[in-house]
Amino acid sequence: MASVPTQIALLTRAPGGADSTCDPDLPTAPWQFDAVPGQPLPAPTYGAGASRQDPVPADAPVQQQIPAQYRLLPADELDRRIRTARQTLGSRVTILGHAYQRDEIVQYADFVGDSFQLAQQSQQHPEAEFVVFCGVHFMAETADLLTTDDQPVILPNLAAGCSMADMADIDAVQACWEQLEAVYGTEPDADGRVPVIPVTYMNSAANLKGFCGEHGGIVCTSSNAREVLEWAFERGQRVLFFPDQHLGRNTAKAMGVDVADMPLWDPRKPRGGNSEESLRDARVVLWRGWCSVHQRFTVDQIAQARAKNPDVRVIVHPECPMEVVDAADEAGSTRYIQLAIDAAQPGEAFAVGTEINMVRRLADTRPDLTIECLDPVVCPCSTMYRIHPAYLAWVLESLVEGRVVNQVSVDPVVAGHARTAVERMLAVGA
Incomplete structure (x- = not known):
């Protein structure tokens, strides 16, 4: 198999072709997209390699420019400094890495896994003073929910986001919920099942996890989506599943739910673009979202x-x-x-x-x-590439110097509800 840079060079079938949805410049240093002191704040971007069809929300985080010494260091010197800082910190820091990360980052992780495994790992290192999460923003938020109050969670590049997660925001979900309540009402049926249970994929912002926690819902990952839907169907007549339509549809279909009973909710349209009849017959209402990869x-x-x-x-x-x-x-x-x-x-x-x-x-x-x-x-996954060794060296050496940079913190009120939804998921298991 060709190396990643070689394969990335094949991103477009033809320069400027109509079927070209990816930017071929992924290997370029990610700090070109960071905010530079004294210059206008750049527009948020998912970075090179992202699908050009994915618009970035205006309020998406923008990473501040890291010191020039890190941006200019050659790979071997970055490696030496990361390992030295890691050795100096010892058990004071735990580094978690998602499986989609580049090898240059994965090699430093204490644990590599998917989002469910990393959520579990976040809880299992109370001895660590710091958790450095080499993933994307929503994952770091989840780690903040599950670690202790005195364990800062650090994301090496705050602009490492997720286009799928950004396809559902709290205002749009709340508007959807109000429209669904107008169709379904709020009273449970004879078996005590409420009209609808909200289920959010792990790939979502903390405030959406909080929404689920506050409204009797739950979080899922791709590892435990079936078990979570079973949990939800025991408690609700139907499910509102966001933000990834494909995971929801594929999981529910494998459980025997008819595709016709899974209407797609487009947040830009009244009632999501559906008739009241189709919503009443629904078993799963799917949000219009997807992973570009x-x-x-x-x-x-x-x-x-x-x-x-x-x-x-x-x-x-x-x-x-x-x-x-x-x-x-x-x-x-x-x-x-x-x-x-x-x-x-x-x-x-x-x-x-x-x-x-x-x-x-x-x-x-x-x-x-x-x-x-x-x-x-x-x-x-272009946003995973925002976690470059230069950023990891910067956050680790800052910890050695006694400074916490790029801490990801969830609002305490949101965190309480979100923690409820995540803990329900962890109780269900994988």
Whole structure:
């Protein structure tokens, strides 16, 4: 498999082509998008490599320019300084890394996993004075919910966001809720089930998790979405699922819910663009949101992989569109994919539909297997790339000097409700 920079160079099928939705300049240093003292504040951006179809909210965080010494350091010197600071801090700091992170960051993590695993890990290190979260903003917020009050959670680059998470905001969700209440009312049925239970994917802001906690709802991840929906159906007549439509649709369909009973809610339209009748018949109301990386995978790519090798085993993430999940052999979370590769017999071949850094890392760890990414035009999780070793060196050396930078803190009132929703999820398990 080609290196990530080589594959990133293939991001566009043709320069300026109509089907080109990704920016090919991902390897460029991310600090070019940061705020520079004395200059006008730049517009928020997901950065190079992001889908051009994903607008960034005006209130998205912007990272302040880090000191020039870090931006100018060569890779080997950054590595030396990170390791020195890490050794100096010892058990005072825990570094968590998402599986989609670049290798240059993953190598320093004490634990690497998906969002559910990292949420669990956030609770399991009360001895650490600091938690450095190498992921994206909503993940750091969740870690802040689950760590102790005196454990600062640090995100090396505050501009590391998530386009999917930004597709649902608290004002739009509250407006949706009020419209649903107008259709469903608020009284439970004869079995005590309320009209609707809100379920938010982990890939959402803390205030949306708080909304769920306050309204009897819960959080899910791709690892435990089925168990969470079962929990919700026991308590509610239907579910409002946001922000990722594909995870909600694929999970509910696998549980036997008819696709016709899962209307799509477009927050830009009255009643989400649905009739009252379709909403009344709904079992799951799906928010119009998606992951730009996983939405790129197609049925044609699966057909091409099978034409190349009829014995290939196709595994995709449940954030992929329904027709892709249906065409694949299996669908599962980041952790599911990892375990499937771990258990594979030498000589097996896999075509994997998920983020390229993870696919390449799986291929590197199992050279006895054939592991390829389904998408030949790689569109990585660009916001994960905002966590560059220069930012990690900066936050770690700041801790050595006694300064906490880039702390992510959730409002105490929001945190109380959000913690309720997350703890309900953790009680359900994976």
